[in-house]
Amino acid sequence: MSSAESLARPYARAAFDLAREAGALAEWSSKLEFAAAVARDPQVQTLIGNPAFGGDKLAGLFLPQGEKADSTFANFVATLAANRRLPILADVADGFAALKRAAEGVLKVNVRAAVALEAGQADALKAALAKRFGREIELTSTIDESVIGGAVIDAGDTVIDGSVRGRLERLAQSLTH
Structure with a gap:
């Protein structure tokens, strides 16, 4: 900070x-x-x-x-x-x-993906995140080609790494240990 x-x-x-x-x-x-x-x-x-x-x-x-x-x-x-x-x-x-x-029960979520999210994908993701967190979701998305595929979802204190890059890094970690 x-x-x-x-x-x-x-x-x-x-x-x-x-x-x-x-x-x-x-x-x-x-x-x-x-x-x-x-x-x-x-x-x-x-x-x-x-x-x-x-x-x-x-x-x-x-x-x-x-x-x-x-x-x-x-x-x-x-x-x-x-x-x-x-x-x-x-x-x-x-x-x-x-x-x-926070007072209005809205959670700001940033999604980094290799390609732009389609409207249907964004709506489905918002609905799933709203169900998981029990709050209204304010979704922003950015294109980050370094994720290779999939997405990284940053929801405040929670980060969900569903990217190909993240999976490759976890695989490399498990192979070296």
Whole structure:
């Protein structure tokens, strides 16, 4: 785990608690996604490190259009700015999204396969994983030719390696031991 993720965790938890108390998880999620996109911008990153710009000036850049300067979200961003934590805003947004998914009973699953999954395959996989984990599944898939065939399913704390590469590695291990 990176240092930025460790620093971001308490801020993500605080944002989640504020949003949940206000019944505005979806609203805060979109605001944090906007702020994270701003934080990832290379031009904004140079401004963050510039001593000529104080935290108050910078904090306004991270607010979506129409956001009031005295809103709870604006105060949250101002707190990040005051504590020089604007560079970790993308990690805060990622942590918030993870907490939101957990609260909503959604599990984020990444599938790496040698070829793109067809829609029917993805639906069948989502249904099987939902049954196994007892949660709604948010599935993303990436093409990774190094798996050779099959797939590697990463579901948080659980990794299911059904790839040809994984099978070959296990076979090689059993032959050498």
